[in-house]
Amino acid sequence: MITRADVDAAAIRIGGRVRRTPVLEVADSGATMFKLEQLQHTGTFKARGALNRILAASESGELTGAGVVTASGGNAGIAVAHAAAQLGVPAEIYVPVISSPAKVRRLHELGAVVVQVGNEFAEAYEAARKRVADSGATFCHPYDQPDMAAGAGTLALELWEQTGGFDTVLVAVGGGGLLAGVAAALEGQARTVGVEPTGARALHDALAAGRPVDVPVSGVAADALGARRVGDIAFEVARRTGVRSLLVEDADLIAARRHLWDHYRIVVEHSAAAAMAALTSGAYQPAGGERVAVVLCGANTDPSDLV
Structure with missing residues (x-):
């Protein structure tokens, strides 16, 4: 389990060692802003x-x-x-x-x-x-360790400070480390919504079952969102903070990735396009005036199919 205090401590510990990634203000397909975390060292929030x-x-x-x-x-x-x-x-x-x-x-x-x-x-x-x-x-567990999740959550602290606040943030989910950190960082301030491919729905099925369960893994984002079971930390934080999971198809991931390139010249991997796919597919429909942030979390991909 992690809390906002853990994320605050992580921000102090890694301060000066990570990039303060920019935010792009937009008005497209329901999004209000993109957190460009694909520009982080190594190309991802991790x-x-x-x-x-x-x-x-x-x-x-x-x-x-x-x-x-x-x-x-x-x-x-x-x-x-x-x-x-x-x-x-x-x-x-x-x-x-x-x-x-x-x-x-x-x-x-x-x-x-x-x-x-x-x-x-x-x-x-x-x-x-x-x-x-x-x-x-x-x-070093890739997602289900308090220090890993709290470190990931520091991007949410940055995002809040950079924008002055928002209502909802959409986050891609694999094992759930990013989701756990973001939800803990923003608890009581903004809604965190997880987005998963239908072929890798570990959080979605865990929330439905009331506990983490094994799920089959397949699809275009399986290399990054391929956890067979959501982490215990992510599950507990999601349940505590009221996170819900939305599902998108592989075709939605491909279309959202293409949309980001065609409209913004932003290159992300298929997994990172999941958060945007919730909007472009209609899986998430913002209310009037809702400020929606989309975390673009990774760009370790071959961009040759975008040009």
Whole structure:
């Protein structure tokens, strides 16, 4: 469980180490503003959580000479590799074989040891956990760790300060670290709405079941939103703060990604287009005068199909 206090502490800890990403004011398809977090170090919001996790582990004495290990569809691994390189810590990243070649290439460029195993995130996760048990390395969970989620939530603090406030924020959901951080940061101030592909609906099904449950994973965003089960932190924060989950089809993700390029020359990956897809598909329909923020959370993609 995390609260606003955890997010505030994370903001202090990582201050000066992350980019203060810009906000674009818009009036299109129901959106009022875009938080351009795809411009963050490593191309996603995950740099915030990774830096917060490793710095907090160093402060507490949890960090060992064996370095850090994580499992990822790609983006969390890139973030951990970046944070580890910045802090002089060895990093070993486990990713499924379906991870985008662009993401795997970036991991190598950052100096991480990369291990590709399994066809889904869950298989890479199990291999990473075994490596931690065998090596004594510090585990950086890609989403279900308080420091990871609180670090991600710092973007919501920035967004609120930059805009003077809003009514609703739309956030893509995979394992739920970003959602948990944002919802905790904005609790009592604004609504947080999660958006998931129909082929990776871990939060949606957890809320319906009253507990996290395993779900099948497929679709164009599976490399980034491919968690088989939503994190416990995300589930508890979502239930506490009244988050709801909206579902969009793969075709909606593709169309929203194209819309962002055609209208704004903004390049994002399919997973990051999920929040925008809630608006362009009509899954979320703002009320009159409602101020709606859309978090564009990642851009680690091959843009060749956009031009």
